[in-house]
Amino acid sequence: MSTFFARERQMMRTGVVGMVALLLMVYSGHAPQARAEQQNVASWPGKQSEWYGYTRYDFPFAGKNAYVVVPKEVRKGSPWVWRARFPGFHAEADLLLLERGFHIAHLDTGGMLGSDPALDLWDQFYQAMTADHGLSKQVVLEGVSRGGLFVYRWAARHPDRVACLYADTPVCDFKSWPLGQGSGIGSAGVWQTLLKEYQLTEQQALDYKQNPIDVLSPIAAAKIPVPHIVSLNDKVVPPTENTFVLAKRYRELGGKMEIIEVKEGTERSQGHHFTHPDPQRVADFIHRHVEGGQ
Numbered sequence: 001m002s003t004f005f006a007r008e009r010q011m012m013r014t015g016v017v018g019m020v021a022l023l024l025m026v027y028s029g030h031a032p033q034a035r036a037e038q039q040n041v042a043s044w045p046g047k048q049s050e051w052y053g054y055t056r057y058d059f060p061f062a063g064k065n066a067y068v069v070v071p072k073e074v075r076k077g078s079p080w081v082w083r084a085r086f087p088g089f090h091a092e093a094d095l096l097l098l099e100r101g102f103h104i105a106h107l108d109t110g111g112m113l114g115s116d117p118a119l120d121l122w123d124q125f126y127q128a129m130t131a132d133h134g135l136s137k138q139v140v141l142e143g144v145s146r147g148g149l150f151v152y153r154w155a156a157r158h159p160d161r162v163a164c165l166y167a168d169t170p171v172c173d174f175k176s177w178p179l180g181q182g183s184g185i186g187s188a189g190v191w192q193t194l195l196k197e198y199q200l201t202e203q204q205a206l207d208y209k210q211n212p213i214d215v216l217s218p219i220a221a222a223k224i225p226v227p228h229i230v231s232l233n234d235k236v237v238p239p240t241e242n243t244f245v246l247a248k249r250y251r252e253l254g255g256k257m258e259i260i261e262v263k264e265g266t267e268r269s270q271g272h273h274f275t276h277p278d279p280q281r282v283a284d285f286i287h288r289h290v291e292g293g294q
Contacts, residue, residue, distance in 0.1 A: 043133055044068055052091075054098055061128070062121055065108045068129075069094075075101025079163070079290045080129065081140045084147030085110045090168055092279035093286070094142075100287055103135060113174070113190075114149025115197040122154050126161065138163035140286050145237060145272070146171050146178075146190075152212030152219070152246075159222035164289045166282060167228045169237050169265075169272055172212040174205070176241035184238045185270065213246045220255035225289045227258040227282065231265035236272040258285070 046059025051069050058067045080103035081094055087106040094104050107125045112118035129135045140163055143151035148170025155162045171177050174194055180186015195205055219226075228247070230239040239261075247257050260278065265271035276282075 069104040084143040084150040093282040096283035156215035172242035172246040220253035229260040233271035235270040
């Protein structure tokens with residue numbers, strides 16, 4: 001009988017030790033992805049929905065609409081992609097990054113066209129994402145079309161907060177679009193909106209020196225890697241007035257930049273839209289430079 005009770009006591013001790021070991025493993029970081037995911041998912045506010053198989057949270061932020069898409073397993077360091085404008089366009093690379101544990105975030109400030117008040121809201125959103133929700137302090141910026149105004153101007157303001165900057169047919173000089181001063185078609189209505197958002201007169205806008213092509217020095221000094229994708233027949237945001245001008249200046253400042261060139265965009269979009277030829281290349285580029293930055 002004494003042998004039986006001795007074995008029972010030993011089994012109880014073993015079970016307690018095993019449970020303690022398991023708890024220590026979880027809370028000491030041996031299961032970081034599961035723990036990070038539980039904490040992160042629980043912390044997101046707003047309405048929950050499904051986005052291409054992932055969980056998306058929509059919530060108001062500073063009077064704007066925002067959302068975050070959460071990966072199934074959070075990668076070490078909690079990397080994230082911040083979409084500036086048209087966040088559903090060419091989202092193939094984002095889906096690949098979600099598979100690798102990146103978050104995808106968006107704050108809808110599109111109508112503000114990258115103005116200083118918009119960038120102030122971005123500062124608040126960045127603070128919330130990093131300080132309140134634990135995402136990486138170095139974000140991947142993605143700017144589509146007019147989104148180029150946001151990502152470059154914010155990166156110039158905070159180069160230390162940017163791991164990588166990816167731009168898709170981006171506006172790099174608002175004199176090209178929406179003004180249409182060069183060969184592009186422009187948009188008279190959006191131009192008037194831009195003047196109002198930036199609080200500029202027409203002449204002040206023509207003399208303005210804070211377009212993406214003008215604010216590259218701090219970005220290059222921080223050695224932020226930059227890939228662009230453009231359509232060579234883009235009549236809305238001609239690359240000859242935007243990406244190619246920016247690339248020349250960025251490289252002259254010592255920055256490194258890759259450009260994916262698509263021969264033709266669709267006729268309906270006047271060359272501005274196209275099927276993305278290589279989202280894997282974009283995802284790999286972003287992943288590589290985020291990993292290298294940690």
